[in-house]
Amino acid sequence: MKDAANPTIYLKDYTPPSWLVEDVHLTFRLSPKATRVVSRVRFVPNAAVSDRSFFLEGEELSLIWARIDGQDVTPQVTGQGLTCDVPEGPFTWEAEVEISPATNTALEGLYMSNGMYSTQCEAQGFRKITYYPDRPDVMAPFTVRIESDLPVLLSNGNKGEAGDGFAEWHDPWPKPAYLFALVAGELVNLPGDFTTRSGNKVELNIWVRPGDEDKCDFALEALKKSMTWDEEVYGREYDLDIFNIVAVDDFNMGAMENKGLNIFNSSAVLANARTATDANFERIEAIIAHEYFHNWTGNRITCRDWFQLCLKEGLTVFRDAQFTADMRSEPVKRISDVLDLRGRQFREDGGPLAHPVRPESFQEINNFYTATVYEKGAEVIGMLKRLVGDDAYARALDLYFDRHDGQACTIEDWLKVFQDATGRDLSQFKRWYSQAGTPKVVMTEDWKGDQFSVTLKQVLPATPGQSDKKPQVIPFAIGLLDRTGQEVVPTTLLELVEEEQTFTFNGLQARPVASPLRGFSAPVILERETSKADQVFLLAHDTDPFNRWEAGRQLAKSALMEMIGNGAAPDADYLDALRQLVTDDTLDPAFRALCMGLPSEDDLAQSFADMGRTPDPQAIWDGREVMRAAMADVLSADLMPLYDRHLVRAPYRPDAEQSGKRSLTNALLSLITRRDGGAVAQGQFADAGNMTQQMGALSALLANDLGSLELASFAEQWAHERLVMDKWFMIQVAHARPDLAAQVADALTQRPDFAMTNPNRFRAVFGALAMNQAGFHHDSGAGYRLMADWLVKLDPVNPQTTARMCSAFQTWRRYDADRQGMIRDELLRISALKGLSRDTGEMVGRILG
Ligand code: ARG
Ligand code: ZN
Numbered sequence: 001m002k003d004a005a006n007p008t009i010y011l012k013d014y015t016p017p018s019w020l021v022e023d024v025h026l027t028f029r030l031s032p033k034a035t036r037v038v039s040r041v042r043f044v045p046n047a048a049v050s051d052r053s054f055f056l057e058g059e060e061l062s063l064i065w066a067r068i069d070g071q072d073v074t075p076q077v078t079g080q081g082l083t084c085d086v087p088e089g090p091f092t093w094e095a096e097v098e099i100s101p102a103t104n105t106a107l108e109g110l111y112m113s114n115g116m117y118s119t120q121c122e123a124q125g126f127r128k129i130t131y132y133p134d135r136p137d138v139m140a141p142f143t144v145r146i147e148s149d150l151p152v153l154l155s156n157g158n159k160g161e162a163g164d165g166f167a168e169w170h171d172p173w174p175k176p177a178y179l180f181a182l183v184a185g186e187l188v189n190l191p192g193d194f195t196t197r198s199g200n201k202v203e204l205n206i207w208v209r210p211g212d213e214d215k216c217d218f219a220l221e222a223l224k225k226s227m228t229w230d231e232e233v234y235g236r237e238y239d240l241d242i243f244n245i246v247a248v249d250d251f252n253m254g255a256m257e258n259k260g261l262n263i264f265n266s267s268a269v270l271a272n273a274r275t276a277t278d279a280n281f282e283r284i285e286a287i288i289a290h291e292y293f294h295n296w297t298g299n300r301i302t303c304r305d306w307f308q309l310c311l312k313e314g315l316t317v318f319r320d321a322q323f324t325a326d327m328r329s330e331p332v333k334r335i336s337d338v339l340d341l342r343g344r345q346f347r348e349d350g351g352p353l354a355h356p357v358r359p360e361s362f363q364e365i366n367n368f369y370t371a372t373v374y375e376k377g378a379e380v381i382g383m384l385k386r387l388v389g390d391d392a393y394a395r396a397l398d399l400y401f402d403r404h405d406g407q408a409c410t411i412e413d414w415l416k417v418f419q420d421a422t423g424r425d426l427s428q429f430k431r432w433y434s435q436a437g438t439p440k441v442v443m444t445e446d447w448k449g450d451q452f453s454v455t456l457k458q459v460l461p462a463t464p465g466q467s468d469k470k471p472q473v474i475p476f477a478i479g480l481l482d483r484t485g486q487e488v489v490p491t492t493l494l495e496l497v498e499e500e501q502t503f504t505f506n507g508l509q510a511r512p513v514a515s516p517l518r519g520f521s522a523p524v525i526l527e528r529e530t531s532k533a534d535q536v537f538l539l540a541h542d543t544d545p546f547n548r549w550e551a552g553r554q555l556a557k558s559a560l561m562e563m564i565g566n567g568a569a570p571d572a573d574y575l576d577a578l579r580q581l582v583t584d585d586t587l588d589p590a591f592r593a594l595c596m597g598l599p600s601e602d603d604l605a606q607s608f609a610d611m612g613r614t615p616d617p618q619a620i621w622d623g624r625e626v627m628r629a630a631m632a633d634v635l636s637a638d639l640m641p642l643y644d645r646h647l648v649r650a651p652y653r654p655d656a657e658q659s660g661k662r663s664l665t666n667a668l669l670s671l672i673t674r675r676d677g678g679a680v681a682q683g684q685f686a687d688a689g690n691m692t693q694q695m696g697a698l699s700a701l702l703a704n705d706l707g708s709l710e711l712a713s714f715a716e717q718w719a720h721e722r723l724v725m726d727k728w729f730m731i732q733v734a735h736a737r738p739d740l741a742a743q744v745a746d747a748l749t750q751r752p753d754f755a756m757t758n759p760n761r762f763r764a765v766f767g768a769l770a771m772n773q774a775g776f777h778h779d780s781g782a783g784y785r786l787m788a789d790w791l792v793k794l795d796p797v798n799p800q801t802t803a804r805m806c807s808a809f810q811t812w813r814r815y816d817a818d819r820q821g822m823i824r825d826e827l828l829r830i831s832a833l834k835g836l837s838r839d840t841g842e843m844v845g846r847i848l849g
Contacts, residue, residue, distance in 0.1 A: 006363045006838040011307040017133055018051050019043045021140035022090070026130070028110075030117055030148035030184055032102035035110065036064070039097075039130045041140075044090040052088065057081040057127035057134040060109070064096040066131075082131055097130050104128075105757050105797045113250035114209065116185025117150075118263060122256060123306055123365045126177035137304045137408040139174035146184060152207065154183040156259040158241045171259055173239065174406060176302055181258030183207070183246045190216035194227050196237045202227075207246040208270065215270035218281060218654065219245060219288055226289040229323050234397060236296045245269060245288070249722060250758050252800045253369065255287050257294030264291070267723055267760055273652035273690040275724050278659035280691075285327065290320040296401065304408040306365045310357045310433070311414055313369075314377020321378060328656035331545035332590045338520045338546070341379065343600060345371035346525070349438045350606065351810045352849045354463040358411055358433040363842040366800050372436070379523040380432045386475045386493060386521055387429070388422045396421035428497060431472045436463040439472060441496070443528040447511040452480065454514065457500040458524075464849070471499045477521035480505060480512035485541030491518050513537055518544040532558070536577045549595055552578065556627070557599045561607060564616075564623035570630035578631065583638050589646055590660030596631070596667045598624055601773035602811070609814035617815075621738055621774035632671040643668045643680070652690045659692070666696030673700040678707070685710050695727060702735035725753065726764040733768035733775075741775020742782035749790070756794050759801045766790060770808035777815065781822040784809075788826035791840070792833060799837030806830075806843040824848070 022042040029036040045052065058081045066073050068084070069091050075084035104111035109128025110119050119125070127134040144155040147166045156179070157171025190213065192204040204223060206216040223245065230236040240260045251265035268287040271280055297319065298312035325333045348354060348371050357377045359368050385393040400417045407413075411433050415426045440459040445452065456476060460469035474496040480489035489512070494503050505512075513534050517526050538551035556578075559571035582592050599607075601624065605615035632639070646661045646668075673681045678701055685697035698714060701707025711732065718724035729748055736744040745765050748754055756762050769776055769783060776783040787808055795802040812823040830836070831844045 006841060008361050008363055009365075011305070011358075011360045014305050014307075015051075016049050017046055017135060017138050018049050018053055019086075019133065019138075020046050021133065021138050024132075024140050024142045025145075026142065027145045028147065028182060030101075030146065030150070032112060033100045035099050035101055037097050037099065037130045039093070039095050039132070041093045041132065042090065043086070043093055045088070052086075053083070054086045055081055055083050055133075056093075056131035057124070058097070058131035059127050061097040061099060061128070061131065063131070064098060066093070066095040068093055070094075081127065095131055099129065106799060107250055107252050107759070108800065110182065111250075113248050116187065116209070116248070117148075117183060118185075118246070118248045118251075119180065119182050119258075120252065120256060120263065121180050121258070122178040123309075123369075124178070126180055129180070132177050134177050136176040136178060136302050136306070139176050139302070139406070139408060141174055142169075142171045142180060144169045144171075144182065146182060148184050150184045150186060152183070152185055152187040152189075154181075154207070154244055154246065154261055156181055156261050158260075171240075173259060173300065175259050175299060176408065179257070179259045179299055179302075181256070181261040181263055183244075183248075183261065183263065186210065187246070188213055190220055192220045192224065194224055194238070194243075196227075197231050198237060200238075200241070202238055202240070203242040205242070205244045206269065207244060208266075209247070209249075212247065212266070212270055215272045215275065218271045219269045219284060222285040222288040223292060225285075225327065226292040226323065229289070229326065230293060230296070230319075233322070233326075234296070234319070234401075236293075236401070238295065239300070243292075245291075249760070252759055252798070255291045257291040257298055259295070259299050262291045265760065267726070270723060271654075273654070275691055275718075275721055276654075277692045277695055277727075278654055278662055281654035282324070282328070282659070286320050286324050289323045290316055293319045293323075300406065301401070301404045302408045304410050306362070306368070307358055307360065308410050309365075309368060310373045310377035310380075311409060311411055313374045314357065314381055315414075317374050317378035318381040329588060329590060329660070331549075332588065332594065332656070332660070334519060334546050335549050335591075335594050337375075339594075339597075341371070341375050341523060342603065345375045345523070346438050347602065347606070347811065348372055348807070349376070349436060349463070350461070351813070352464060352847050353807065353810050353843075354436045356434050356436045356466075360434075364803070364839045366839055367803055367842055376523055383432070383475050383522055384418060384426075384429065386477070387473070387495070388418060388424060392418075392422045428471070428473045431470060435460060435469045435472065436466055437461045437469070439474065439522075439524045441474060441476070441517075441522075441524045441526050443514075443516055443526060445514060445528075450508050451504055451506055452508055452512055452514075453502050453504040454478065454494070454516070455500065455502045456494070456496045458496060464846070471497065473497050474522045474524060476516070477518040479515045479518055479544060480508070481515060481538075481541060481543070482510060482512055483537075485537075485543075487543055488512050491544065493521070515542050515544055515547045517547070517550075519546045520550075530554075532571075532573060536573055539577045539581065545591065549591065552581065552595045553599065557604070557607065560599060560604060560623050560627055563626060564604065564619050565608065565613065570627055575630055575634040579634050579638065582635065583642065585645070588660055589664035590656065593660070593663035593667045596664075598627060605773065605811070605814060614816050615814060617774040617777040618738055618779075628671065629674060632674045635668075635671060636675065639668050639672050639675070640680075643672060648693075662692045662696065666692070666700070669696055670700040670703055673704045673706070678704065681706075682710070691724070691727075695731070699731055699735060702731060705737070719753075722758075723760070726760050729754070729761065729764040730768045733765055734772055736772060736775055738772070738774035738778050739780075741769060741772045741778065742780075742786045745769045746786055756790070757797060759798065762790075762794065762798075762801060763805075766805055766808075770805070776808065777819060779818065781819075784822050784826045788830055791830055795830075795833065795837050795840050796835065799839040802837065803839035803843045806840060806847060809847050812847070 025040040027038040075082040101110045101112045108125040145168045146153040153167035155169035160168030187207040189205040189207045194202045245262045247266040247269045254268045255264040297315045396418045442457045444455045476494040479491045535551045542548040555574040559574045562568035604620045608615040681697045681700040688694035733745045
């Protein structure tokens with residue numbers, strides 16, 4: 001699509017910067033609608049480049065004056081930036097601009113949120129603060145002076161001078177502008193400290209608004225654990241005297257790794273037992289770790305250009321997943337990550353928004369902070385580690401940090417490090433970065449004499465702009481079990497490099513049962529003919545916990561597909577196997593809770609589409625209800641004893657052990673509530689001393705059309721806690737009956753405490769509506785209409801969040817003609833808007849195809 005105002009940027013067009021920056025001085029005179037920013041930037045010619053043209057990015061800035069080497073100049077200014085005649089050699093650029101943080105609702109650049117100033121510069125927000133070469137391959141040390149009467153004034157790096165109405169900060173580590181941050185406000189801090197293994201004492205702070213002091217302890221502990229872990233596992237130490245974390249209510253994403261001054265969505269940092277669920281605690285621990293780990297993978301070594309985003313994000317997600325596995329349960333973390341990967345990344349990879357882990361073009365880079373770049377990017381690193389082995393991975397990472405510290409790098413640099421450390425040719429592996437789409441692996445088995453052979457064939461689907469693909473190297477972990485459940489071949493890594501290959505295991509006494517793709521060793525869709533008996537067997541006996549769960553999931557899915565597609569009754573063998581597993585107290589309760597989960601509505605819809613059948617959202621919803629009722633029946637005698645045995649009555653701890661028990665009891669509670677009319681759930685709600693049990697009870701009630709009293713008392717209890725009220729908004733839409741979902745969401749948007757300027761609140765309602773598949777896709781079209789109405793309203797206010805929410809429509813082509821027609825109309829209505837943002841314009845354009 002050609003669009004003059006929103007040009008497409010291509011990776012192949014990359015050129016290095018003409019000018020480099022030696023250092024930067026910034027002075028901020030803060031004022032809500034008229035902040036002045038004075039910059040002094042020392043430019044030096046880039047000796048590696050002959051072109052000397054000079055361009056500074058700048059958007060939504062009023063230029064007050066500009067000087068070069070002290071002389072006034074008059075640059076040519078456009079909406080994108082400015083140019084100016086400049087000397088041939090090094091020079092000093094100075095400029096003053098005015099900006100208006102108070103009216104910046106896009107939450108990009110410098111903005112205000114509940115009276116505090118905050119910034120978000122990644123990817124291209126710094127250009128809304130001042131004129132600058134806003135590209136990640138220009139790195140410089142920053143000195144910042146903030147002038148304001150607000151008591152807390154923060155920026156990157158170490159503290160400089162401070163006094164009445166001002167504070168100075170100096171960051172000695174060269175960094176790109178996207179890592180700049182500034183915070184000012186009436187904040188309070190939870191202080192702490194950490195001594196690095198070489199003996200440097202680091203001051204730590206969690207900064208929050210008054211009233212949130214009681215929700216900081218967990219984040220501080222998570223930070224210390226992350227700092228220790230990165231020293232122990234990756235040999236990475238922190239490198240400044242201070243590390244600040246700030247919680248902000250209005251934030252587009254989860255958090256941001258600005259050097260020495262991480263800024264967090266308050267939902268990703270604030271927690272105590274009463275206000276946050278176990279899942280919130282786990283997410284906070286992971287995000288704190290993620291942002292901290294970026295200090296090395298992202299900040300010390302950054303990206304040459306935004307196409308290389310996965311260089312820092314894939315690696316950092318991979319690192320935070322390793323951390324969570326170490327802190328908690330490795331199999332539970334793996335299963336949760338695969339659920340998330342299939343739910344978000346496979347969905348993206350299978351539709352109009354599919355793109356490679358390293359995209360080759362974009363209009364708006366914010367649209368590429370995706371599950372593909374992040375989560376598939378992390379899977380790619382997991383595969384690399386599996387292929388080269390743990391020791392070689394460690395050597396390659398040491399070399400990476402050694403060779404590239406202080407540089408802005410590419411995926412080529414990353415792979416070269418592995419090639420040099422291991423001698424392995426990674427040219428085929430590199431296709432994982434350039435070919436979009438989820439590979440399908442078709443597996444067939446053969447048994448002859450004492451030989452068991454496995455044939456694997458890879459099928460690489462066409463994706464937008466990519467029709468024919470070359471085979472990728474697929475690490476395929478497999479184990480073989482005998483009929484008693486003993487491993488006859490332990491986990492073995494097969495490397496599928498051709499389109500089709502056969503692997504043979506000799507000397508077996510009897511035909512084994514294969515346990516393929518153990519630990520989900522590659523992000524692929526495995527297709528194989530297998531018997532229900534084998535899956536029941538694996539569910540009971542597999543020694544690989546991931547595959548044990550996977551066997552149960554496949555059984556549940558086949559059973560549901562038969563019920564929904566062919567009117568079958570719930571499968572008795574599946575239910576029986578499930579019952580045995582759930583009642584087995586030798587198994588981790590968290591694992592059992594995961595096994596009780598059913599494939600999502602979206603997952604089932606996609607499976608019908610893959611079979612060439614049009615999914616019926618209402619029938620899928622009904623099928624899952626019938627299955628849940630059958631589960632409650634089969635487990636009827638076990639539910640209460642199990643619940644009583646695992647109910648946590650001890651003082652709350654957010655650790656893996658207690659949270660596993662709570663997820664099991666909450667899963668049981670939703671089945672109990674189906675049978676008892678709500679008595680046990682009402683009791684849990686009334687007694688709950690923590691949010692996990694309170695929410696668990698409320699959702700069990702709502703899922704069974706009960707709980708209106710509890711819903712009202714919840715709102716009363718928590719009216720003053722924004723993050724808790726987000727849950728209240730979300731849960732009603734999530735559990736609304738399909739025919740009522742749009743109505744429930746609509747009513748919530750009319751409340752005085754609904755504010756679309758707060759992305760968390762907007763997502764609570766509309767994220768939940770998109771997840772409520774039968775409600776969103778209800779044949780009245782009310783879900784589509786409501787969503788589009790609000791995207792239209794939000795776009796001029798906050799383009800980034802609007803654009804992300806458009807992905808609710810990305811699966812539209814799998815539905816029937818009526819639904820497709822309704823969705824197309826809504827998408828066309830959005831795309832025809834005058835002044836539509838580049839963000840939303842690009843997303844809607846891609847979805848329409
Ligand atoms: N680098 C951040 C993280 O993953 C994400 C920031 C993205 N923000 C944005 N507006 N695109 O940790
Ligand atoms: Zn990140």
